[in-house]
Structures are given as structure tokens and as C-alpha cells.
Amino acid sequence: MRRFFRISVVALAVCLIAGSAAMAQGQRGRGGFGGGGGGPMPASFLLVNDQIKKELKLTDDQNAKIKEITDAARPQRGAGGGTNFRDMTEEQRTALREEMRKRGEETAKKLAEVLTAEQNARLKQIQLWQQGTRALTANDEVAKELSLTDDQKGALKTITEESGKKSQELRQGRRSASEDERKKIDEQLAAMRTETDAECMAVLTDDQKSKFTALKGPKPEFDLTQLFRGGPGGGRGRRGGNNNN
Numbered sequence: 001m002r003r004f005f006r007i008s009v010v011a012l013a014v015c016l017i018a019g020s021a022a023m024a025q026g027q028r029g030r031g032g033f034g035g036g037g038g039g040p041m042p043a044s045f046l047l048v049n050d051q052i053k054k055e056l057k058l059t060d061d062q063n064a065k066i067k068e069i070t071d072a073a074r075p076q077r078g079a080g081g082g083t084n085f086r087d088m089t090e091e092q093r094t095a096l097r098e099e100m101r102k103r104g105e106e107t108a109k110k111l112a113e114v115l116t117a118e119q120n121a122r123l124k125q126i127q128l129w130q131q132g133t134r135a136l137t138a139n140d141e142v143a144k145e146l147s148l149t150d151d152q153k154g155a156l157k158t159i160t161e162e163s164g165k166k167s168q169e170l171r172q173g174r175r176s177a178s179e180d181e182r183k184k185i186d187e188q189l190a191a192m193r194t195e196t197d198a199e200c201m202a203v204l205t206d207d208q209k210s211k212f213t214a215l216k217g218p219k220p221e222f223d224l225t226q227l228f229r230g231g232p233g234g235g236r237g238r239r240g241g242n243n244n245n
Contacts, residue, residue: 040127040139043111044070051222052126056119065114073107125217130224132193133200134160136212145215146208155203163196 046052047066058066085093112120128135128142135142137156148156167189174185201209 040131040135043123043127044073044107046123046126047111052123055126055220055222056115056122058115058119062114066111069107069110069114073103122217125215126220126224128216129220133197136160136200136204142212142215146204146211148208152203156200159196159199159203163192167192 047056047058048070053063085096088096115123128139131139133156136146136148137143137153137160143153170185170189170192174182177185204212
């Protein structure tokens with residue numbers, strides 16, 4: 001049990017660094033892409049994926065620098081000075097979170113500096129494709145760019161929250177389901193995503209829909225939902241498939 005809590009400190013560090021790394025595309029504070037919950041997949045994860053590397057046309061030199069940065073940022077076992085996270089005071093926990101947040105921001109900045117302006121812009125677009133219509137509620141800059149009204153924000157929040165609850169129930173049932181049952185649940189989840197996307201887009205005006213499409217840029221040639229099924233390298237990622245919007 002005590003070993004679990006020692007490892008949990010490392011896990012916390014990983015999560016905090018990953019979350020902060022979402023600002024790697026030159027974002028500033030909470031107003032950048034990914035502001036709020038349910039943000040985009042962090043650049044620190046995306047940039048080690050083979051298909052993303054190909055999409056961004058990363059050079060060998062860039063890949064080497066990215067690996068060096070992400071390896072250096074990865075917390076080592078024993079983070080937290082050997083103190084169990086459970087046994088820390090709230091002040092110590094807050095200090096650890098702040099330390100990891102700062103480390104994540106530093107990592108994000110270093111990663112952004114490795115990429116060209118064009119690559120950073122395209123990576124941001126890929127993150128929006130990965131988010132799909134969730135970006136309408138979880139992405140502060142998208143809401144600002146589209147000039148969403150309070151009524152629209154409220155409607156979108158209701159849609160996504162209700163969909164989230166239903167999806168969670170299905171996923172919980174999937175854990176103990178048979179292989180055939182899992183396939184059916186996966187089909188239900190896919191159908192629910194499609195329905196939710198349609199409901200969210202219906203909240204937008206035609207002009208807002210056009211702006212959202214422009215923000216996302218060209219559709220990636222691969223299925224973002226499959227990127228990490230085979231691990232960070234994305235070896236099992238499939239082309240086509242059910243991309244978000």
C-alpha cells in the first residue's frame with residue numbers, strides 16, 4: 001500500500017506536466033487553446049507519435065531535440081523526496097503541484113521552440129480535430145473566436161454533460177462485458193459521439209460553423225481516436241476511421 005502512494009506522487013507529476021504541456025503551441029495562460037477541463041491532448045504526447053511526426057514533417061534533428069526534452073521532463077521514481085503523497089500536508093501537496101506545473105510550462109515552451117511557426121499552427125489544428133466539438137465548451141479561445149453567447153455556452157454545456165454521463169455509464173458496463181458486448185458498446189459510443197457532435201453544431205450559427213471549420217484546418221489523414229491504441233508511437237493508428245468532425 002505504501003509503495004502505491006509513493007508511485008502516486010510520480011503519477012501526479014506526470015499528469016501535471018502533461019496538462020501544462022498543452023500550452024506548447026505558444027499559448028499564454030488559461031486563455032490559450034485548452035483552457036478549462038477536457039482540453040486537447042498535450043503536445044508532449046502528440047510529438048512522440050509517429051503519425052504526428054509525419055504530419056508535421058519533423059526533421060531528424062527536431063525529433064532528437066523533442067526526445068531529449070520529453071525524456072528530461074519525465075519524473076523519476078522517488079519524486080516528492082521519498083515522502084508519500086498521502087502523508088504530505090496540504091501545503092506540501094500544493095507546493096509539489098506548483099513545482100510540476102512550472103516544470104510542465106517550461107517543457108511546453110521548449111517544445112514550442114523546437115517547431116517552426118507553421119508546425120506549431122498545424123499541431124494546434126490537430127489538437128482541435130482531436131477535441132472535436134468538445135472544444136466548444138472546453139476551449140476558451142475557440143469560444144472567444146466564435147463569439148459564443150452565454151445562451152449558446154449554456155446549451156453546449158448541457159449537451160456535453162448529458163452525453164458525458166451516458167458515455168461513462170456505457171464505459172463502466174464495457175469493463176465486465178464480453179467481446180461481442182464490447183463491440184456493441186463501442187458502436188453505441190460512436191453513435192453517441194456523432195449525435196452529440198450534430199447537436200452541438202446545431203447550436204452554432206452558419207458563420208460560427210464556418211469559423212470553427214477554418215480554425216481546425218485540413219482534416220488529418222489518420223484516425224485520431226486510434227493514435228495511442230498501440231502506445232505513444234502510434235503503431236496501430238489507422239487511416240481514415242471516425243475522426244472527430
